Amino acid sequence: xxxxxxxxxxxxxxxxxxxxxxxxxxxxxxxxxxxxxxxxxxxxxxxxxxxxxxxxxxxxxxxxxxxxxxxxxxxxxxxxxxxxxxxxxxxxxxxxxxxxxxxxxxxxxxxxxxxxxxxxxxxxxxxxxxxxxxxxxxxxxxxxxxxxxxxxxxxxxxxxxxxxxxxxxxxxxxxxxxxxxxxxxxxxxxxxxxxxxxxxxxxxxxxxxxxxxxxxxxxxxxxxxxxxxxxxxxxxxxxxxxxxxxxxxxxxxxxxxxxxxxxxxxxxxxxxxxxxxxxxxxxxxxxxxxxxxxxxxxxxxxxxxxxxxx
Amino acid sequence: xxxxxxxxxxxxxxxxxxxxxxxxxxxxxxxxxxxxxxxxxxxxxxxxxxxxxxxxxxxxxxxxxxxxxxxxxxxxxxxxxxxxx
Numbered sequence: 001x002x003x004x005x006x007x008x009x010x011x012x013x014x015x016x017x018x019x020x021x022x023x024x025x026x027x028x029x030x031x032x033x034x035x036x037x038x039x040x041x042x043x044x045x046x047x048x049x050x051x052x053x054x055x056x057x058x059x060x061x062x063x064x065x066x067x068x069x070x071x072x073x074x075x076x077x078x079x080x081x082x083x084x085x086x087x088x089x090x091x092x093x094x095x096x097x098x099x100x101x102x103x104x105x106x107x108x109x110x111x112x113x114x115x116x117x118x119x120x121x122x123x124x125x126x127x128x129x130x131x132x133x134x135x136x137x138x139x140x141x142x143x144x145x146x147x148x149x150x151x152x153x154x155x156x157x158x159x160x161x162x163x164x165x166x167x168x169x170x171x172x173x174x175x176x177x178x179x180x181x182x183x184x185x186x187x188x189x190x191x192x193x194x195x196x197x198x199x200x201x202x203x204x205x206x207x208x209x210x211x212x213x214x215x216x217x218x219x220x221x222x223x224x225x226x227x228x229x230x231x232x233x234x235x236x237x238x239x240x241x242x243x244x245x246x247x248x249x250x251x252x253x254x255x256x257x258x259x260x261x262x263x264x265x266x267x268x269x270x271x272x273x274x275x276x277x278x279x280x281x282x283x284x285x286x287x288x289x290x291x292x293x294x295x296x297x298x299x300x301x302x303x304x305x306x307x308x309x310x
Numbered sequence: 311x312x313x314x315x316x317x318x319x320x321x322x323x324x325x326x327x328x329x330x331x332x333x334x335x336x337x338x339x340x341x342x343x344x345x346x347x348x349x350x351x352x353x354x355x356x357x358x359x360x361x362x363x364x365x366x367x368x369x370x371x372x373x374x375x376x377x378x379x380x381x382x383x384x385x386x387x388x389x390x391x392x393x394x395x
Contacts, residue, residue, distance in 0.1 A: 029349075036351050189370070204354040205370060211358055243351045 003172020114296025
């Protein structure tokens with residue numbers, strides 16, 4: 001059975017201090033930024049650095065963590081992003097070339113934003129099992145700095161650039177359980193990038209979606225996997241903001257120490273936020289049952305359970 | 311249907327922020343909410359709880375935190391929405 005074996009991460013070195021930013025001529029309330037939004041800095045890619053370059057750097061980090069990971073053995077790759085190298089072709093094709101993967105390697109993109117990780121893990125795992133593949137990599141990389149307005153604090157203060165490379169294989173240390181999903185297309189304009197304009201985000205509506213729609217699908221996910229909140233060792237919620245992560249944990253009555261917020265120094269990295277966090281816990285044997293929930297533009301959400309293999 | 315009052319809304323805000331230092335006993339319904347110790351995230355959470363409690367939805371195209379900046383203005387809107395829903 002296919003599971004998550006390891007994760008490579010790339011966070012650009014340019015992490016911009018949020019406290020020194022000024023919007024509309026006014027300094028920010030430092031306590032509000034630190035204690036509520038939670039991001040002390042946001043990562044920014046180099047201007048000429050492409051999405052596929054960032055994925056490649058995450059891959060190199062993964063290669064350093066996994067012995068015997070050979071480009072020759074990779075049977076499929078998937079890139080989850082709304083901000084690929086080009087509108088056409090798909091970024092995974094460019095990445096296949098940059099990584100010098102074999103010609104028979106399947107490569108496809110998935111266009112999902114912050115809900116993308118749980119969805120993409122599901123899709124790639126099913127794709128691999130259907131085709132009897134044993135080694136595939138899910139790349140998550142959505143550098144929103146390409147489309148955000150640096151004068152808009154609701155996005156500039158929050159979103160960070162990063163990439164993650166999740167190795168899915170028959171040697172996975174975590175097996176994946178059943179997932180639940182939610183789509184509320186009626187709320188699509190809460191997070192939107194219209195043609196010829198910057199990304200716009202209505203944080204009040206995002207919070208409403210999280211509390212009203214995401215919390216129930218997480219409860220449903222627990223039921224579907226025949227477990228309760230008490231069985232969970234770790235909850236990996238999309239790191240939308242410190243406030244949203246805390247509020248979701250509280251809404252579900254999950255103990256705060258099981259709900260980490262650890263994106264302080266680089267920001268909300270869209271579909272990479274969960275794998276970046278998960279990487280830190282891969283070697284922690286006390287973490288056996290993990291709940292993951294990703295949510296965002298669409299509005300869209302997904303939740304799943306992972307169990308550490310014995 | 312009993313009209314929602316500023317006391318109802320202030321009570322809800324107090325329940326949501328029970329661990330804060332905000333002086334809810336002297337919370338002025340006519341004064342700007344953000345000038346009385348709550349921040350924009352508290353206000354977003356309060357609006358969500360109002361929607362849940364009174365079974366209404368603030369229309370996205372009408373809503374503006376900048377305009378609905380006092381408890382009195384929120385109460386007025388909540389009562390108007392309850393009458394039409």
